[in-house]
Amino acid sequence: xxxxxxxxxxxxxxxxxxxxxxxxxxxxxxxxxxxxxxxxxxxxxxxxxxxxxxxxxxxxxxxxxxxxxxxxxxxxxxxxxxxxxxxxxxxxxxxxxxxxxxxxxxxxxxxxxxxxxxxxxxxxxxxxxxxxxxxxxxxxxxxxxxxxxxxxxxxxxxxxxxxxxxxxxxxxxxxxxxxxxxxxxxxxxxxxxxxxxxxxxxxxxxxxxxxxxxxxxxxxxxxxxxxxxxxxxxxxxxxxxxxxx
Amino acid sequence: xxxxxxxxxxxxxxxxxxxxxxxxxxxxxxxxxxxxxxxxxxxxxxxxxxxxxxxxxxxxxxxxxxxxxxxxxxxxxxxxxxxxxxxxxxxxxxxxxxxxxxxxxxxxxxxxxxxxxxxxxxxxxxxxxxxxxxxxxxxxxxxxxxxxxxxxxxxxxxxxxxxxxxxxxxxxxxxxxxxxxxxxxxxxxxxxxxxxxxxxxxxxxxxxxxxxxxxxxxxxxxxxxxxxxxxxxxxxxxxxxxxxx
DNA sequence: CCTAAATGTCTATTGATCTAGACAAGTATA
DNA sequence: TATACTTGTCTAGATCAATAGACATTTAGG
Numbered sequence: 001x002x003x004x005x006x007x008x009x010x011x012x013x014x015x016x017x018x019x020x021x022x023x024x025x026x027x028x029x030x031x032x033x034x035x036x037x038x039x040x041x042x043x044x045x046x047x048x049x050x051x052x053x054x055x056x057x058x059x060x061x062x063x064x065x066x067x068x069x070x071x072x073x074x075x076x077x078x079x080x081x082x083x084x085x086x087x088x089x090x091x092x093x094x095x096x097x098x099x100x101x102x103x104x105x106x107x108x109x110x111x112x113x114x115x116x117x118x119x120x121x122x123x124x125x126x127x128x129x130x131x132x133x134x135x136x137x138x139x140x141x142x143x144x145x146x147x148x149x150x151x152x153x154x155x156x157x158x159x160x161x162x163x164x165x166x167x168x169x170x171x172x173x174x175x176x177x178x179x180x181x182x183x184x185x186x187x188x189x190x191x192x193x194x195x196x197x198x199x200x201x202x203x204x205x206x207x208x209x210x211x212x213x214x215x216x217x218x219x220x221x222x223x224x225x226x227x228x229x230x231x232x233x234x235x236x237x238x239x240x241x242x243x244x245x
Numbered sequence: 246x247x248x249x250x251x252x253x254x255x256x257x258x259x260x261x262x263x264x265x266x267x268x269x270x271x272x273x274x275x276x277x278x279x280x281x282x283x284x285x286x287x288x289x290x291x292x293x294x295x296x297x298x299x300x301x302x303x304x305x306x307x308x309x310x311x312x313x314x315x316x317x318x319x320x321x322x323x324x325x326x327x328x329x330x331x332x333x334x335x336x337x338x339x340x341x342x343x344x345x346x347x348x349x350x351x352x353x354x355x356x357x358x359x360x361x362x363x364x365x366x367x368x369x370x371x372x373x374x375x376x377x378x379x380x381x382x383x384x385x386x387x388x389x390x391x392x393x394x395x396x397x398x399x400x401x402x403x404x405x406x407x408x409x410x411x412x413x414x415x416x417x418x419x420x421x422x423x424x425x426x427x428x429x430x431x432x433x434x435x436x437x438x439x440x441x442x443x444x445x446x447x448x449x450x451x452x453x454x455x456x457x458x459x460x461x462x463x464x465x466x467x468x469x470x471x472x473x474x475x476x477x478x479x480x481x482x483x484x485x486x487x488x489x490x
Numbered sequence: 491c492c493t494a495a496a497t498g499t500c501t502a503t504t505g506a507t508c509t510a511g512a513c514a515a516g517t518a519t520a
Numbered sequence: 521t522a523t524a525c526t527t528g529t530c531t532a533g534a535t536c537a538a539t540a541g542a543c544a545t546t547t548a549g550g
Contacts (some may be wrong), residue, residue: 012262012306012507013440013454014537020257021440040496051539056497061257072497073547083437088488189488192328193438193456193481195258195266209258211438211456236438243333243434243488257537259507285526296509301527317527318517 016057017209019048024062024237028083038068038076061207084142086234088215089244090185106141107170110203112163114156121153124218124229132156136163139203147238149203152230159227176227184227189217193236204235211236261302262454264293269307269482273328283313283321310452329387331479334489335430351386352415357408359401366398369463369474377401381408384448392483394448397475404472421472429472434462438481449480456481 023038032038038059045052059076062068070076115135122129134154139146152172154162158179165175176184196204196212204212212233219228234241268283277283283304290297304321307313315321362370362378370378379399384391397417399407403424410420421429441449441457449457457478464473479486 011452011454012259012265014257014259016537017257018440018454022442025439042496053540054538057257057537070497071547072545073495075496075547085435190330191436191458191486191488193458194270195263195456197267207256209256209454211440213436213438241436243436261507287526298510299508302507304527315527316517317515318525320517320526 013209014057015048015050016054016061019044019050019055019058020061020207021209021237022048023058024065024067027067027078027081028237030081032078033081036078037074038078040075065207083240084147084238085242086147086239087242087244088186088189106144107166108139108141109163109167110137110139112136112167117153121229124216125153125155125226127155134159134162136166138166145238146204146235148232148234149200150230150232152228154228155226172228181221181227184219184221187218187220187224187226189215191215191241196233200233204233206235213239213241258454259302260293260295260299261306264289264295264300264303265306266482267293268303269310269312272312272323272326273482275326277323278326281323282319283323285320306452328485329392329483330487331484332487332489333431333434351389352411353384353386354408354412355382355384357381357412362398366474369461370398370400370471372400379404379407381411383411390483391449391480393477393479394445395475395477397473399473400471417473426466426472429464429466432463432465432469432471434460436460436486441478445478449478451480458484458486 023044026032027038038044039047041052041055041059044055044058048055059068059070063070063076067078067080068076069079113135114132116130117125117127117133119129121127121133122131125131125133127133132155134156136150136152136154138150138152140148140150159176159181161179162175165178166172169175169178176182192214193211194214196206196210200206200212201210204210206212213236215230215232215234217230217232218226219230220226268289271277272283283289284292286297286300286304289300289303293300304313304315308315308321312323312325313321314324358380359377360380361375362372364374366372366378367374367376370376372378377400379401381395381397381399383395383397385393385395404421404426406424407420410423411417414420414423421427437459438456439459441451441455445451445457446455449455451457458481460475460477460479462475462477463471464475465471
């Protein structure tokens with residue numbers, strides 16, 4: 001551990017935040033599994049070449065996230081170290097994919113309305129521009145931690161009861177089934193990584209400077225007709241993605 | 246644009262950096278395509294609720310990246326607005342996928358050596374632990390901009406000349422072909438997004454606080470025998486990914 | 491019980507970040 | 521050419537981030 005880990009100064013990102021990110025990654029990589037604790041503050045300070053107070057700020061941020069817990073006299077204990085793996089395949093389903101990894105999956109419908117499809121939405125759903133679509137905003141969480149925030153669009157003509165059914169059943173797959181669609185497949189997924197904006201920080205309960213992965217995806221029925229277009233923002237530091245081709 | 250875009254204060258990420266990130270995203274989304282210019286500094290300052298000097302710091306950072314160019318009296322011109330789309334499918338090939346999007350693809354071999362496979366590498370390549378593997382470190386760029394930094398592992402027994410061939414041919418696919426492997430497919434890809442560390446900032450010529458997408462992937466021949474395990478770090482704000490399932 | 495090691499708290503100082511205002515200088519257009 | 525609009529530059533002050541050092545408090549172990 002004598003090797004001094006490099007961090008960058010004067011770049012608009014505070015040192016304590018850079019250190020927090022590095023320690024979070026080390027935790028999820030299992031680097032501290034031997035002890036179940038983060039190295040002592042003085043050791044981290046030496047390692048990163050900063051003052052101990054700066055390390056303390058970083059650890060305070062991680063404690064705020066519930067990732068670690070400092071105990072005076074003992075050290076800083078790791079409370080949680082998991083990244084949830086999210087599989088992406090032709091049969092991508094949110095709940096099924098997360099199934100065994102989290103004990104309890106929560107889905108909260110934040111808002112729903114019927115709107116005219118924008119050009120982007122209409123193109124993705126293969127509808128004429130301005131066609132009626134159901135818009136659904138929701139947040140999903142695993143074991144109480146928000147994992148993703150989604151805005152999804154469905155053709156209103158075909159799935160008029162989408163919002164009510166999703167609110168009641170808590171699952172898109174079940175809501176589709178209740179409307180006569182038994183099977184659907186993922187047609188395309190586009191992924192971008194970027195910093196979270198203020199709304200996403202709030203929805204996903206992230207500490208600022210956090211990263212979100214934004215996925216634009218289209219699902220279609222077995223005949224290839226699009227049934228859903230969605231924009232999902234994942235809390236990047238709580239997830240990894242496995243792409244099965 | 247009267248709507249005030251929310252940014253977060255006191256979070257370890259300087260306001261100018263948050264604004265730079267938002268403007269970069271807006272540019273790549275084509276939000277300013279009508280004029281080919283970023284809105285005036287005073288307008289951005291109003292929009293984000295900050296002082297004009299803070300906006301100037303953000304634009305200076307984007308100018309440093311070569312993304313915009315300020316012209317006194319006129320405004321701030323957009324120099325480049327592209328995100329390269331990187332397709333991920335069973336037939337993912339770096340060069341072929343980028344083909345039409347960039348004029349010139351560069352591949353630079355940074356280092357190569359023969360090492361004993363670590364547990365992780367051996368498992369991915371289905372080799373006994375400690376088996377000899379060829380390790381290749383390279384950086385790829387499109388039109389002069391670094392796009393990805395890769396560490397790749399190949400079974401040394403089967404592909405002893407990998408490093409030399411890649412150095413000469415500039416392509417993994419061609420190096421495989423020269424060693425008698427005509428076809429291979431992507432078996433799995435795992436993706437994580439995180440902040441870049443100092444080495445990645447340097448290799449990919451990123452400004453600090455930048456995001457990298459790390460992809461762990463395995464390629465196999467048509468019989469399903471793994472031929473390559475690689476860890477590629479992409480410059481996230483220069484790329485988007487399309488997953489074809 | 492003592493000591494070493496760890497986190498907790500406090501004060502003081504320096505440099506970076508952000509705000510505020512004023513004015514200069516270049517560009518486009520009527 | 522006059523004017524409005526834009527970027528460029530300067531000064532000054534307030535707040536945040538980071539360093540430095542000292543000492544208190546808690547825990548674990550010999």
